[in-house]
Structures are given as structure tokens and as C-alpha cells.
Amino acid sequence: MMKPCIVVGITGGVAAFKSVQLVSDLVKMGYDVEVIMTKNACEFIQPLQFEALTSHTVMVDTFDKRFLRSTQHISIAKKASCFVVAPATANFIAKAAHGLTDDMLTTTFLACTCPKLIALAMNTNMLENPITQKNIELCSQAGMQIIDSDSGFLACGDVGKGKMASIETIKQAIEKVMHPDTSLKGKKVLITAGATQEAIDPVRFITNHSSGKMGCALAKCAKEMGAEVTLIAAHMDVKAPDVQVISVTSAKEMADAVKANYEDCDICIKAAAVSDYTCKEVSAQKIKKNDETLTLTLQKTEDILKWCGQHKQHQVLIGFAMETENLIENAKRKCIEKNCDFLAANSLVTPGAGFQKDTNVIALIEKDNVTQYELMSKEECAKIILNKAKEYLPC
Numbered sequence: 001m002m003k004p005c006i007v008v009g010i011t012g013g014v015a016a017f018k019s020v021q022l023v024s025d026l027v028k029m030g031y032d033v034e035v036i037m038t039k040n041a042c043e044f045i046q047p048l049q050f051e052a053l054t055s056h057t058v059m060v061d062t063f064d065k066r067f068l069r070s071t072q073h074i075s076i077a078k079k080a081s082c083f084v085v086a087p088a089t090a091n092f093i094a095k096a097a098h099g100l101t102d103d104m105l106t107t108t109f110l111a112c113t114c115p116k117l118i119a120l121a122m123n124t125n126m127l128e129n130p131i132t133q134k135n136i137e138l139c140s141q142a143g144m145q146i147i148d149s150d151s152g153f154l155a156c157g158d159v160g161k162g163k164m165a166s167i168e169t170i171k172q173a174i175e176k177v178m179h180p181d182t183s184l185k186g187k188k189v190l191i192t193a194g195a196t197q198e199a200i201d202p203v204r205f206i207t208n209h210s211s212g213k214m215g216c217a218l219a220k221c222a223k224e225m226g227a228e229v230t231l232i233a234a235h236m237d238v239k240a241p242d243v244q245v246i247s248v249t250s251a252k253e254m255a256d257a258v259k260a261n262y263e264d265c266d267i268c269i270k271a272a273a274v275s276d277y278t279c280k281e282v283s284a285q286k287i288k289k290n291d292e293t294l295t296l297t298l299q300k301t302e303d304i305l306k307w308c309g310q311h312k313q314h315q316v317l318i319g320f321a322m323e324t325e326n327l328i329e330n331a332k333r334k335c336i337e338k339n340c341d342f343l344a345a346n347s348l349v350t351p352g353a354g355f356q357k358d359t360n361v362i363a364l365i366e367k368d369n370v371t372q373y374e375l376m377s378k379e380e381c382a383k384i385i386l387n388k389a390k391e392y393l394p395c
Helices: 014-028 047-054 072-079 090-098 104-111 124-128 130-141 167-178 213-224 251-262 304-310 327-337 378-392
Strands: 005-010 032-037 080-088 116-120 145-147 150-153 159-163 188-193 228-233 244-247 267-270 277-279 298-300 316-323 342-347 363-366 369-372
Touching: 005 014, 005 072, 005 104, 014 032, 014 047, 014 080, 014 167, 032 047, 032 072, 032 104, 072 080, 072 104, 080 090, 080 104, 080 167, 090 104, 090 116, 090 130, 116 167, 124 130, 124 159, 130 145, 145 167, 188 213, 188 251, 213 228, 213 267, 213 378, 228 251, 251 267, 251 304, 267 304, 267 378, 304 316, 316 327, 316 378, 327 342, 327 363, 342 378, 363 378
Parallel strands: 005 032, 005 080, 080 116, 116 145, 188 228, 188 267, 228 244, 267 316, 316 342
Antiparallel strands: 150 159, 277 298, 342 363, 363 369
16 A cells, blocks of 8 residues: 655755654654755755655756656656645745746646645744735635744844744644544534624724634634634634635624524534623714713623524534633633533633733633643634534534
């Protein structure tokens, strides 16, 4: 039986030396690994190291006389089950985004139809340059999976984002491609995300600090697990994943959108931060700054989670609870009162948890059980929440 083939592309970045460990680990995991290097990569590390690990000749030159066929890039492209470029420099990303093929790596990469992963690695300023960001976006839109860089001390002496993700992170991304979890295939998942905005006048509004990161992580993860995902998104600081998105602004609009889509969903996750109060009267004109104080009369918005609990039939209902004190007690009470199957609860006072962050510290609150977790990424939290939701789906 032939082993699945992973093609590892290595570009001319300082992080190229780390790819030795990646290739070694992939071979140990049972994969057939082919390595393609750019000429600049060979300035950082020698092909011989990869040849010793893979028992394959490393490809660098498109017209290498050692190969019997001039179409070696096509044969490798057909062989590949997954193509990962680590490190991926700004130069490579620009070429990949625009389909430029001027060496063995870019030629083979363009010819591949298998899943493609790109592990970003470069100087912070290069990464944050609008042109690079646009090229990354184009790669993502073309179906390439971006493995984001870490922050830390860079080879140039700067401190910031641009450090290649850990080898473990890259391996996990490859494993997700090679062994996808499709356990939610055929299921419809409804997710709310972001911060609602309640108008005061045509200029001002009441809102909160939610970035939408947790809801987007849930939507992305659910889609990867095969679900049909609808994301009802209020204001977010992050781009929504490639799922069906219904954009709303106010709590009323979000309530209407949830009600319109609730009946058909199998899992409903209320991750949005919905305003509890809205202005009783919204001024048609901008309120002028005349007085020392301004009094607003607020009224309660509809409790969307409670409505979902009251109208629950076959749906698995999951709420979120964010507290600053008595987290478990308040979350337990909310879970029961809103008729949720379980809640994901976190505290704003816990380091690494809460608004705007890429990490979270959650506790899953069921009616008769509490499971607490350590600090992890919001995508890891999403996976835990969705796997718990599967336990409540009818067999």
C-alpha cells in the first residue's frame, strides 16, 4: 500500500532550518515526503539533510538533468496528497497569489490540486505591509490554508509578529487536512457572533467590546467538520469565515434573524454579545452637546437565548456566559433558566480570557456537571464546544 505523499516546500527564510524537524516528524508519522527548495533556501540549509531524511532527491532546479522527465513538477503534483510551504516568505506568497511560476517550487505548487497550506514567516513590517496582506487574502480566497505566524523575537532583532508557527501547529494543520473530521456532515449549525449596536441618534450608539473572534472560530470549525453553517454577525473586528453570513446591527435585527433560521438548525450556538438594553426613543437628529448631562431612557431588549430555549424542539442549544464574579453559580443559573443544553462560561478577570483576545479560558456548564479547561486558543475552544454539542445530537 502506497503511503500518502506530503510535499514540503521550503523558501529562503531564516526559519528554513526548522523544516528539518517538520520533515523528520512527517516521515516518522508514516508519510512519504518530497521536498522542494528554492535556490535561496539552499543558502540557509543544504538539500542533503532532507535527502537523508526522505530518501528522495530534493528538487531545486526545474531543469535538473538528474530527472528523466522534463515534467517532474507535474508528476510530483499528481503524487501529492497535501502541499505545505514552510517557511513561506513574502516573495513566495506574492507569486502564489498571482500564479507566477519561475522556479521548481512555484511551478509545482501551481500544478497541484491537493490541499495547500502556507506557513507565514517574515519580518513584521513585511507581514503587515498592505500588499502582503492583500496577497495573503488572495491566497486564502483561492482555497489555500494560511497557517498564521506567531509573535516573538525575530532573527532581524525585531520583536513582533512574523515568526513561523511551531512545528506542532503545522503538523496539526496537516493532520486536519489528511484526516478531516466530518462528524457534523449533514447538520445545520446556527451561530451568532459579534457586538450588537443600539442607536442613540444617527451618530452614536451603545455597544460592547466583543470582537466576534469566538463566534468566527466556531463557524470555521463547524464548517471544517462538515456542517452547513449560518453565521448571524453583528459588528465584528475580524473577517467572517467562508460560510453563509447574515449581517445585523441591533439586538432586534439579531432576534429576527435567529427566529427566521432557528427551526431548521440542528445546533444553535449563541456566541454574540447582545445588548441587554436599547434606547426607548432614538433621536432623529444628532443630539447636540448643550447640557452638562444627558439622560437616556433604556428598555430591555428581547432575550434571544431565552426565546430559543422556550421554542427548542430537536435543537441542541448552547449559550455563552461572561461574568466578572461568581462565574460558575451565575452560569449554572443561566443554563437552567434559559433551557440550554450547556453553556460555555468565562470570566473577564481571568488572564487570557474575554473580549478581543485570541485565547480563552472556558468552563462548560451542564445542568448537572461542570468541566473546566485551561488557557487555549479560541479555535481549540470551538472544537471542544462542538464535540460536546455532538453528544446531545439524537442518534
